[in-house]
Amino acid sequence: MVEQGKILINEHVGKDIWRMELKAPWIAQKARPGQFVNVRLTEHTDPLLRRPISLHGIDADNGIICFLYLVVGKGTKIMSELENGDSLDLLGPLGNGFSTAFQGKRAVLIGGGIGSAPLYPLMEMLKAQKKSVTLIYGAKDQDSIVCLDLYKENQAEVIITTEDGSAGEKGFVTAPFEALLRNESVNYVYACGPSAMLRAVEELTLKYGVDGEISTEANMGCGLGVCLSCSTPGRDGKNRKVCTDGPVFKMGELAYE
Amino acid sequence: MVEQGKILINEHVGKDIWRMELKAPWIAQKARPGQFVNVRLTEHTDPLLRRPISLHGIDADNGIICFLYLVVGKGTKIMSELENGDSLDLLGPLGNGFSTAFQGKRAVLIGGGIGSAPLYPLMEMLKAQKKSVTLIYGAKDQDSIVCLDLYKENQAEVIITTEDGSAGEKGFVTAPFEALLRNESVNYVYACGPSAMLRAVEELTLKYGVDGEISTEANMGCGLGVCLSCSTPGRDGKNRKVCTDGPVFKMGELAYE
Amino acid sequence: MSKVKTAVKIGTLTVKNPVTTASGTFGSGLEMREYVDLRKLGAITVKGTTLKSRAGNPLPRCTETPSGTLNSIGLENPGVDVFVADILPQVAAYETPIIVNIAGSEIPEYGRLAEILENEDAVSALEANVSCPNVKSGGMALGTDPDLVYQVTKLVKENTSKPVIVKLSPNVTDIVSIAKAAEEGGADGLNLINSVLGLAIDIEHKRPALGNIVGGLSGPAIKPIALRMVYQTAQAVTIPIIGLGGIVSWQDAIEFLMAGATAVGIGTGNFLDPATTMKVVDGIEKYLEDHGFSDIHEIIGIAWKGQNAGKEGCHVCSE
Amino acid sequence: MSKVKTAVKIGTLTVKNPVTTASGTFGSGLEMREYVDLRKLGAITVKGTTLKSRAGNPLPRCTETPSGTLNSIGLENPGVDVFVADILPQVAAYETPIIVNIAGSEIPEYGRLAEILENEDAVSALEANVSCPNVKSGGMALGTDPDLVYQVTKLVKENTSKPVIVKLSPNVTDIVSIAKAAEEGGADGLNLINSVLGLAIDIEHKRPALGNIVGGLSGPAIKPIALRMVYQTAQAVTIPIIGLGGIVSWQDAIEFLMAGATAVGIGTGNFLDPATTMKVVDGIEKYLEDHGFSDIHEIIGIAWKGQNAGKEGCHVCSE
């Protein structure tokens, strides 16, 4: 569906990070955690393509969705310049979303940088299903850590790592994650972040025999499964479309070169 | 000069016609009636080229300039969507402008549609030089006639024609113009409007032996005299650049095919 | 129903309106059902099909350029057998003519593909994509050599009774000579243009932005190139042209029709707005009504047939 | 003064930085003095000059397309004699190397132009524009035939001691073969690309938007095409390339350098922001400093020389 979302809030929340709330009742009604929206930035032709942005908040009751986004280039810059009341052309919800039907109670969510965006609605859903949630949130530095209140409000355990040690443990998410795997019972793992992080997390889950899912990225042409720009090889030798077969894949499903 | 103008007013004043006031002290200081500004509409590349818009108001003391523009395509549409406080990238003032050093007292200004835009600051200048000014203003219909108060405030005589007769005389500017030429003493004529109108006006001035100037248009690439997109043949067989040799030319200077 | 006639013919195939999709930008059509009424399209042109399945090129396969996209998909597809068995019947259910885009890396493969598809009633026409390098002739694309284009066309024609469209590569000095070669080979129609060979550099990583290095430029950026080729070719051949390249609105489509295209294809435009095809179908019809035309043929080529047509000169030196 | 070395050579001509202007988009340079410090440019490439004066093409000569402009100026210019007498001395006062772009409608004219300009000390190099149709050979542009490009280059070389740059047309199947012909003819450098042949339709008037019908597409829209040609050509020749086509920022310029261009030209970019050349000069220098390079040559061609270079395949079919 193409829906014109109405911007309610567009605020600067961290280093180059913005949070946008939109009234988009149709998408809010349909969306599941892990899905994304393809955002059109202009009625003109530069920038041309839509930009995929994950759902960071889904409030079906109030018809509101939320994005958490990092300004990296011209598309996200345009987003950051929009004002309350402006409308934004949204195509979605797209993609498969996370599944929450795992055995056991304990889920570990791992977010690297802006990759934490889609984990918030997932945490809410897991909490609604009475699962216990630990978030491991890795970032460059203190200023890149945002929206933690949301987790605390929901009684999720939060472990922070930063590359420069300005908040939480110094280092990468893999250290506390391996400690958890070694010392505690973990039933399911969800991860979203840079591909190097996903690879490392995936190796640990395979090593410790824990199941889980990752949400991945690829440059997209269409987001609709028609262009094959996002086609990524799986371990079984078959390609998968990140936009429609993903962006969420089972741990170990994708091949890394 | 490239100056970032700050929008003070951007109001809808007639059928598809908008009036914009900008704080642009440098341009306001330098500009002469008949000059134009080349407006950049986006930092992206579509729409790509700047759009030439005449100076409809020049207030050097307060550092304010004014545009009167008709929304005809994507560039002018973007202009119409800008809000107070937004800034606009202005290149100018460009072009030669009108000359006001004619013999005698009586000037007739002829504006066709949005072509009336540059005539207002000209009228002000002529009035400051104690010339008497008659404006013949032709438009499609009543709703396309705007900003007449300005002329009345300045004690200029105003004659209106509309194609559908919804205001003033029904018909074209040429009828009252020829009546004037026939019955009264006219020392100098200025005209700006569609090229068919300019041609008709020019023929009449030649027929009645009156001097004057026209402000003309051409699709522009640069507005700076470097691309030769606007190069227009003169009667002497030599080309003229509308952007730097014009947009104002002497009556009879250009060749019409 | 409108009284304006919008049906056009490509060989023996009549389509109810001149709007189809650009191969590779609309999947099989099934993926777009949520956004597009497939029954309302003139025809569905499906993703390029090869004899054997192909995994395609390394990622990244897509990058954005000013008003364009560069892609290097590499003809990822399940192969013609899977297409015929699994996909074709589902698309056929929508009763819109299906044009199957075929590609081979050697000339005989085109004949084989035509032969296989000849048995499929659900296939309304074949579109031969000649933009791939011919392995046998040193790697230059098949579509850059009039002789090879002639051969491919002839071979496909010999192996099918269905209308044959030849989809030309724009990366040539003289599009008209290639178009004429296809016409002589028996083509029932032409499709122009395929994407324009381009490249982008990822300056952060100091390497080409695409995994495959070069890619095909598509989208509004190439519209003037496509229009020029349609304008020139339409005056030189008698077979109909499906014009495409950068169409994102009905106005763009009208430009192509006026330049001489008998039908139009929507490619990258689907990515911006998945309902672009529908808007173009409606927009063309409304344009014709509003301007008092009774048949779409009245505007096909009007830019050079009409009163206003001028003489083409050199844009550089006015010779 | 920065410690980074930005000087590059084209034949015997050394320019202090790699930034020049695209012929026809910067006048003689004099028109731009209000916006540009002419002394700060690597070189000024002036508007195309012909033996006799030319009035150019009918209006409209310019129209906008998505991220591009189509123009058909038709080489309006006062002729070489007026240029030499009236314009050249004024530009020379700025002490920046002047590259004179020359064009002929028959091959001998190129020789004559070279001969005339040979006497002018103020001229630092000649740039032969081979994009015009060759009247003698049926109207196809000179620059589409390797033999003719070879002949033109050789003739110009024979008539001048100054470095000779050949400016190639992108409207060819195989840019590398044309580039090699120029190199064999003795060219000291190449300029690529000239504008891409295109057309737009004015649907309101149902005719081509330009008075000349076809025009040259320039601006960001063509950047991927230009980069592809520079990338391919730089690997095939040993002479330096001035890369241009769609440069509007220093980042664009870095793309061209990484693709293998030794210098860059700014054309349509001057229309968007008359100070673009200055920003590109500064931006390149700053980029080099920020990334720890000491000489611009370290990044020239890095996209194919570097570690990250991959293998070029077919973007369509992954062959």
Ligand SMILES: Cc1cc2nc3c(=O)[nH]c(=O)nc-3n(C[C@H](O)[C@H](O)[C@H](O)COP(=O)(O)OP(=O)(O)OC[C@H]3O[C@@H](n4cnc5c(N)ncnc54)[C@H](O)[C@@H]3O)c2cc1C
């Ligand atoms: C499924 C999915 C969900 C995403 N969710 C979020 C999110 O919630 N918050 C967030 O900040 N970012 C998210 N991203 C990344 C986001 O799409 C890119 O940062 C954005 O497209 C960059 O656009 P730009 O114009 O600002 O940057 P530019 O660098 O100017 O973009 C140029 C081109 O590259 C593409 N591109 C650049 N980076 C990426 C990337 N990482 N992934 C895919 N395409 C890219 C753009 O789409 C565009 O075509 C997501 C990506 C995917 C695939």
Ligand SMILES: Cc1cc2nc3c(=O)[nH]c(=O)nc-3n(C[C@H](O)[C@H](O)[C@H](O)COP(=O)(O)OP(=O)(O)OC[C@H]3O[C@@H](n4cnc5c(N)ncnc54)[C@H](O)[C@@H]3O)c2cc1C
């Ligand atoms: C010296 C000069 C002064 C002008 N002053 C005014 C003014 O005060 N108020 C006003 O409303 N209009 C004025 N115009 C016309 C105005 O420039 C065009 O209406 C405007 O460029 C259209 O842009 P668009 O994107 O809205 O339309 P589009 O049709 O989308 O424009 C497409 C392209 O055509 C060019 N173009 C279209 N119409 C014209 C035109 N009439 N003249 C030149 N180029 C054109 C545009 O620059 C652009 O490149 C002036 C034109 C010139 C040359």
Ligand SMILES: Cc1cc2nc3c(=O)[nH]c(=O)nc-3n(C[C@H](O)[C@H](O)[C@H](O)COP(=O)(O)O)c2cc1C
């Ligand atoms: C992602 C993508 C995939 C494509 N795949 C094919 C293909 O399989 N076969 C083909 O003939 N053309 C293919 N094309 C080219 C398009 O069909 C079309 O010719 C080109 O994109 C120009 O049209 P556009 O500007 O409307 O996209 C592809 C284009 C894109 C963007």
Ligand SMILES: Cc1cc2nc3c(=O)[nH]c(=O)nc-3n(C[C@H](O)[C@H](O)[C@H](O)COP(=O)(O)O)c2cc1C
């Ligand atoms: C208005 C205009 C006039 C041009 N005139 C010439 C010319 O006289 N000689 C020439 O070799 N190229 C000419 N060109 C081509 C440019 O020099 C350049 O090759 C082309 O525009 C691509 O660069 P760009 O995208 O930066 O503009 C002209 C281009 C434009 C836009």
Ligand code: FES
């Ligand atoms: S982005 Fe087009 S298929 Fe996934």
Ligand code: FES
């Ligand atoms: S618009 Fe470029 S010379 Fe006048």
